[in-house]
Amino acid sequence: MRPRTAIAAVVSSVVVVAVLVVVVSNLTVQSSSSSPSSSSFLSSLFFLSSNKPHAAVSEDGAEQSLVGVDDSVKLLEARDVVQAMNKIVSEVNERVETIQQEINMLADRQEKLIKANIQGNVIEHANEVVNPPPREEGEIQQHATNLPTPPQQQKRTIADATHKSFGANDRVEENIDYDNPNESNHKPFSHRQDEMPHEIPENIEALRERANSMNKDQTIMNKHLCPWISQVADNAVVIVVMVHNRLSYFAEFLNSLKDIQNIEKSFLVISQDVFSDDIDRLLDSVDFMCFIRIFYPGSLQLNPNQFPGADPNDCPRDINMEDALKIGCNNARTPDHFKHYRYSVALMRSNNDSAPSVYVWEARYTVIKHHWFWKLNFVFDKQSFNQMPIIKSHTGLKLLVEEDHYLAPDSLYMLLKTREKAQQEKLSHGLLVLGDYRAGKGLFLGDRVNRMPWFSSHHNMGMALDRDLFEKIKSCSHLFCEFDDYNWDWSLNYLSTKQCFGPQILYALVMHGQRIQHVGACSGTHTRRAACNDAVTISRVKKLFSENTGAMFPPNVNIVNVRSTQPRVKPGFGGWGDKRDIDLCKSFVTN
Secondary structure, three states: OOHHHHHHHHHHHHHHHHHHHHHHHHHHHHHOOOOHHHHHHHHHHOEOOOOOOOOEEOOOOOEEOOOOOOOOOOEOOHHHHHHHHHHHHHHHHHHHHHHHHHHHHHHHHHHHHHHHOOOOOOOOOOOOOOOOOOOOOOOOOOOOOOOOOOOOOOOOOHHHHOOOOOOEEOOOOOOOOOOOOOHHHOOOOOOOHHHOOOOOOOOHHHHHHHHHHHHHHOOOEOHHHOHHHHOOOOOOOEEEEEEOOOHHHHHHHHHHHHOOOOHHHOEEEEEEOOOOHHHHHHHHOOOOOEEEEEEOOOOOOOOOOOOOOOOOOOOOOOOOHHHHHHHOOOOOOOOOOOOOOOOEEEEOOOOOOOOOEEEEOHHHHHHHHHHHHHHHHHHHOOOOOOOOHHHOOOOOOEEEEEOOEEEOOOHHHHHHHHHHHHHHHOOOOOEEEOOOOOOOOOOOOOOEEEEEEOOOOOOOOOEEEOHHHHHHHHHOHHHHHHOOEOOHHHHHHHHHOOOOOOOOOOEEEEEOOOOEEEOOHHHOOOOOOOOEEHHHHHHHHHHHHHHOHHHOOOOOOEEEEOOOOOOOOOOOOEOOOOHHHHHHHHHOOOO
């Protein structure tokens, strides 16, 4: 039924009821005069239904029985009728208000869809930055702060280049029970005002072109520091860091690299998903190692009003599928297994009502899994047309880290030493891990490495892997991309349960003396602590490494088999039911 038809029907019902109430009220007044005829007439209007013939009333008020009439049939009193009718009117009024609210909601949604009128656009090949479809008049235009490509800046220290300082941060605690992913604790999608995406840049095409050039040219910075770059040795560790926009953390990460022994023999790949002047200035100050910058083309910054960013025509998060199909939103047929949709919110700008600013919710989380898998394929896959020529033949370790990690001075030493020891002892393993989230709180055993099943929530930072393991992950990429979980680590954990790494689960060699620390807990994806101070966290990490300097750089490594949590098959945390996400993820992989 259309909204106007529904309103007309309800209004008609109200009018009829109102007329009846007026009639009954008038008749009630008449009945109070004790007129037998009027009282009898009123009583004859409203009688209880019966499967038997009804009683008739004579003019003098005496009841007369018809043939087959049951004397037990009782007539309603006029006052009772009035009260009943008043109750019906009240209920009808409440229903009218409810229907009107529903109609207003649908009208608002329809208005947004008309203004937006943008269809989802899956990137045909994620290794290229796609241009958006041409906009018709009346569709969303891209407005916001201009972010021009900055000129080369004078070299400065990392500390000087960092404009943001650490301080107390008030956050809302948000914890997820990873062992029990169910509807009650499924809270992956929340947001904070201070982490909303950047304004939509006016020079979006220039940024896309810059990203394309960056991925194609792969310019080596500080090339004079790495004359060996034409053939990266297998005993050199390639460090791959995923960078968003948390500048202060990233600056501390780079400072920790600067203190690592033999860092000049390593090579850094910086995989970004945000362009900013501050990041450019910070990287201009890096003068201690060679590095290359690449840029994830599915970035929210490059796709602000279209998939894989937030399309205004995406379905509301909690709408049911029937209603989603009625309003025709993009992903109506593909919610996750919690029946939630990949949701975004379009807020109208005050200065231009025709150009809404899109705030990203679920897209802000799904982009992390996309970015992680894209850069993994970019740096490993020899068959990819966008592969990195300088490390094409490199079969050594690639260390995967993030912008809010802090590394110990002997991190590279321990990776190479542990790998050598495992090869000597012919120990099967997949990953080398610089630390365990549960470590670092007790005795720092610098020479001990634990061999244990890899478990996502314990061992997902500072992971080093070689090409052999990558090929196994690649062979099961369809499972990784189809698993309904927006977390890359839990998706990798799922592969371990599917024998993607051979007849046994994925094993890891984990440093007992933790060589990596996560310093971004104050504003992490899953944990936001109400009382958290970044400066205190950084200071504590530096103190931990300083106090255990004597246990670092051990001459020998002792590998110990440890029983630990076994990965098991269980449903994911959702957020990954949209077919567009699945298809985009699969497009990163070359056959």
